Amino acid sequence: MSREVALDMTRNIGIMAHIDAGKTTTTERILFYTGRVHRPGDVDDGATQMDYMDQERERGITIMSAATTCSWREHRINIIDTPGHVDFTAEVERSLRVLDGAVAVFCGVGGVEPQSETVWRQADRYSVPRIAFINKMDRLGADFERAVQSMVERLGAKPVPVSLPIGAEDGYRGIIDLLAMNARYPNEADLGATFEVGEIPAELLDDAQMARLELIEKVSEVDEELMELFLAEQEPTVAQIKAGLRRATLAGQLVPVLCGSALKNKGVLEVLDAIVDYLPSPLDRPAIKGSGKDGEDEQVRRPDDDEPFSALAFKILADPFAGRLAFLRVYSGTLGAGKTVLNVATGKRERIQRLLRMHADKREDVTETRTGDIVAAVGFKEIRTGDTLTVQEHPLLLDKVAFAEPVIYMAIEPRTKADQDKLGDALQALADEDPTFHVRRDPDSGQQVIWGMGELHLEIMVDRLQREHKVACATGRPQVAYRETVTQQVVQKSQYERELAGKSNFAEVELTIRPGGYGTGNVFVDETKPGTIPAEFIPFVEQSARQACETGVLAGYPLVDVHIALTGGRHQEGQSTEMGFRNAAVSALWDGAKAAGPVLMEPVMAVEIAVPAEFLGDVTGHLSSRRGRVSGMEQRRTDQVIHADVPLVEMFGYATQLRSLTQGRGVFSMQLARYDRVPDRIAADIMRLYAGA
Secondary structure: OOOOOOHHHEEEEEEEEOOOOOHHHHHHHHHHHOOOOOOOOOOOOOOOOOOOOHHHHHHOOOOOOEEEEEEEOOEEEEEEEOOOOHHHHHHHHHHHHHOOEEEEEEEOOOEOOHHHHHHHHHHHHOOOOEEEEEEOOOOOOOOHHHHHHHHHHHHOOOEEEOEEEEOOHHHOOEEEEOOOOEEEEEOOOOOOOOEEEEOOOHHHHHHHHHHHHHHHHHHHHHOHHHHHHHHOOOOOOHHHHHHHHHHHHHOOOOEEEEEOEOOOOEOHHHHHHHHHHHOOOHHHOOOEEEEOOOOOOEEEEOOOOOOOOEEEEEEEEEEOOOEEEEEEEEEEOOEEOOOEEEEOOOOEEEEOOEEEEEEOOEEEEEOEEOOOOEEEEEOOOOOOOOOEEEOOOOOOEOOOOOOOOOOEEEEEEEOOHHHHHHHHHHHHHHHHHOOOOEEEEOOOOOOEEEEEOOHHHHHHHHHHHHHOOOOOEEEOOOEEOOEEEOOOOEEEEEEEEEEEOOEEEEEEEEEEEEEOOOOOOOEEEEOOOOOOOOHHHHHHHHHHHHHHOOOOOOOOOOEOOEEEEEEEEEOOOOOEOHHHHHHHHHHHHHHHHHHOOOEEEEEEEEEEEEEEHHHHHHHHHHHHHOOOEEEEEEEEOOEEEEEEEEEHHHHOOHHHHHHHHOOOOOEEEEEEEEEEEOOHHHHHHHHHHHHHO
């Protein structure tokens, strides 16, 4: 079967931004202009195509990334609309892992906001080329130049405007195209689907000419072909500028910047053109690399239908009609519905009964998927997020997606016996969908405990339990996920010697425990001399030491960032056993951690608060009372923006208190910054509660 759309005319892109910057509204206009929908949805009315969950429509925010497909200028554009709230960054992470390009949407008033920084860094991690859309140019306080400058200052980006706004705020009317050097005025009658072309207003002509010259200079600095024309003082054609800018964008050297107002139907047509003109096709991205099934030599797959099939399952979703869906990004080869693939992560074969092309919560059956496609598979048994699917004869294991650890938890229990039977399955289904939602059982109380990225994250999950899975449940108050670590180096020896069922079990283990670097995780190294401990027992020592770190020595929280070295030990021929070495390792780890200056660590949030100037003193004073440390302030039109670091435990209920302090006019956002040591007085209270429990 021949391809519907050539691979070089395929675009796999994500729409990413801070919450309320206008991602979903921009996506809705894209779907309207490409003919995918007959009328664009409105976030405020809860009538968008992409925010289809009840929780999304009620709150007016994106919670779950949604995929769709549309066409523009004979190109196929696969789009993933991602959330902007910090609690749902896992959705952004796994989307960027499989996308080729992205549109970063910024508010024309706020510019780069905290979550803008987070998603930008995520895109950096995967080297995803981007274009930027400065949205909401019709809003009070919109400033295009300041928004572009914030990209330089806060992201370290190299933005290059390809359009300029005509007017701003209430006077925003249209767009100056810096390549064609004309003015575009969208027609309100057809919601901006067409536009009138006119001369650039005389009062803006000098600025436009200067901006165009700067555009050519910036591209020339990083592109040899344009540099030659520039040095020869030859005026490049529009096609040459576009080609140079495309090369610079694909190389990550420049970010084309457009402007508009998605809500007022201005500028989104130009975004569509920029997606086609500047963002990569699968052929423009590097070939994927992975290891063989057993971790052998690195293998490479080119984006080609003739290569062996390989795909990454980047998202699992429970669909009420189709059952469990696995969203796949196909990197090479083809796959027909009804065919069998190898799940390289599990080593098991999976039959893919159906293949679907998704449009948010709607689906369309396809008989075959090809290189560069993003589709959903149905009919599998054990596929999980991050699994690699290939043909049996040519296994290839791709790197899994790395997700942040949850920072908040709460107990949950069913209300009735009938709910008790359903709760476990429902929680497991939600955990399969969301890698940052964890379910554990407290070993002391026996309670089910759910873990997430924030209060909203857990609130949404409990709501979904009740609505989608029909499980009535009661929850406790959210709790902060503290951590423990060590501050000193200790050498700890532990011996285990016991006779069980007439059999001797002997082992001696010596561990050197010391602080590791922040964020390095727990590291285990074997530094024993050959023969000190038989090689077959060393993996058991490592496994047990790592497992022992899951329960700390102060208040039961996980031990993190600990460097553990196996530096000595003893064994006795015929008497040393796996059980002996496991128990000795656990004792050495716990006793050593107790002696190594253990401390409690708490999550600290980077908080940004925008308030009218008259409330500045009250808000900063209140932050101080919550152990907050103000790190900076800036003026943003009529508001003062406060940047502060505040422990997460102090942020519970802050939205209500901020509204009270500012007569409802203050807004804030936050994201995890780091873990810091808990003050001794507060740590003592936490440990007393733990001891009492």
